[in-house]
Amino acid sequence: MTGIPRTLEAKLQLLDHQVIDVHGEMVCMVDDLELRPDRRGHLHVTAILTGPGALGPRWGGRFGSWITAVWRRLREDADPVPGRIAWNVVTGVDSGIRLNCARADLAIEGLETWTAAHIVTRIPGAGHESDA
Amino acid sequence: MKKMFALALGILTAIGGFVDIGDLVTNAVVGSRFGLSLAWVVVLGVVGICVFAEMSGRVAAVSGRATFSLVRQRLGPRLGFVNLCGSVAVTALTYIAEIGGVALALELASSINAYLWIPVVGLLVWIVLWRVKFDIMENVFGLAGLALVVFGVSLWALKPDFASLATQALHPSVPATEGTPTYLYYAVALFGAAMTPYEVFFFSSGGIEEKWTAKDIPVMRSNVFVGFPLGGLISLAIAATSMLVLGSSGIDVESLGQVALPVVVALGKVGLIFALVGFFAATFGAACETGLSVGYSISQYFGWQWGKFVAPRRAARFHVVMLIATIMAVGVLLTTADPIKVTEYSVVFSAVALPLTYLPILVVANDTRYMGAHVNGRLANVLGSFYLVVILIASLAAIPLMVLTKAGQ
Secondary structure (H helix, E strand, C coil): CCCCCCCCCHHHHHCCCEEECCCCCEEEECCEEEEEECCCCCEEEEEEEECHHHHHHHHCHHHHHHHHHHHHHHCCCCCCCCEEEEHHHEEEECCEEEECCCHHHHCCCHHHHHHHHHCHHHCCCCCCCCCC | CHHHHHHHHHHHHHHHHHCCHHHHHHHHHHHHHHCCCCHHHHHHHHHHHHHHHHHHHHHHHHHCCCHHHHHHHHHHHHHHHHHHHHHHHHHHHHHHHHHHHHHHHHHHHHCCCHHHHHHHHHHHHHHHHHHCCHHHHHHHHHHHHHHHHHHHHHHHHCCCCHHHHHHHHHCCCCCCCCCHHHHHHHHHHHHHHHCCCHHHHHHHHHHHHCCCCHHHHHHHHHHHHHHHHHHHHHHHHHHHHHHHHHHHHCCCCCCHHHHHHHHHHHHHHHHHHHHHHHHHHHHHHHHHHHHHHHHHHHHHHHCCCCCCCCCHHHHHHHHHHHHHHHHHHHHHHHCCCCHHHHHHHHHHHHHHHHHHHHHHHHHHHCCHHHHHHHCCCHHHHHHHHHHHHHHHHHHHHHHHHHHHCCCCC
């Protein structure tokens, strides 16, 4: 594990990278980043943003706003915010972004939860790794 | 001893798993119409798939990231998405062709109409995707696919003049009965069949399913550099037997039965049994690989958990994608689409989509930040760049040639 370098080239080393949880399971892509300036005006990464709510605006154009609009319509809350992973759970940055928590604790996988509950767990054998 | 066994198993699986419905049909068609005058394309394609499979396998082993994850990383979300759409469309088309191929093989063996087999095959493939362990799936179908060596035996039994076969293969020329555009069209098709993009999606993702690390690179290389070329020899044997038996009697290959005919002529019923087992294993194995590849590429683009190494409920979106793809493939085939025709189109569109897959692999394999000491050497880069040019030409020429020759008629 490489740890986190103090300065990162966000576009090259963070954006569109795979996020991996503490058990090695895949969480999401880094669809966008939340940046905050400090007092001296330097930008700091404060969170990883993910899901259609983050990808749509970054995509831009008609297709991007269409993605965002569909995502908003499908959410129950009046003013939905994109999936957010606070930067303080990140433990390493290499070919993927590693976290110190489990993916289930992040509560950002809406589609995964829905498909698991409504389709996959209703099929026999959903709880077992593939075996002979 | 155990290591040797693993090595041999890997190589044998690679040989048996190399051929799929695209190779079977295209080589038989080309053999009957062009003899061995297009053998050079098979060689070119096999070397090409070796170069890029090795590269994608090495990248997966070192970085732990499969091909599509890197495609998005390198190309960004928009261009990556265009790439995803193209690649998934071609892989899904290949998936349809493979499922149709399994049904045709079962029809040949049982005389029960292929369209009755299609839903059954769809269900069986899905059960394997849902439940069967990755290495068992790979080994069983790979080893059973070795039955296709029967084409090599048939070639021997037909007692051809090997010297004249070699002359024909080494001095390619367009046969008098065919036009140059048609010859080139089939060259592109054969190249597409050998280098089908799903093979690298599957190969690199499979490396992660099997938890490869840098230590596994030598084994991976032996599988690729020994197994794939030997698999390519099966392709050439199919073309050669097809030329000897079908070409001389002016039969056009329009069914899987005609692909098997040379084996029947050479070896009779026993040969046919081997050919049928081989057809079934090769197409069924490839159906699983293409089905998985559809799930792999979409999941990798979006960063979803994928893979057979976790329980389906932990990779729910991945399994839903494969379920939808399977239902769709069965649905398309049940419109009474001809699986042989679907196959012919799938290999040509594979050729069109080739640059989408192979350019990002070449770029990442050169990135020292990821690859460290395992970055591309000079040989890999020279070959990789050369193939990129060939791939680009094949890709650009595919559609115009298809229109010009009315898909090779």
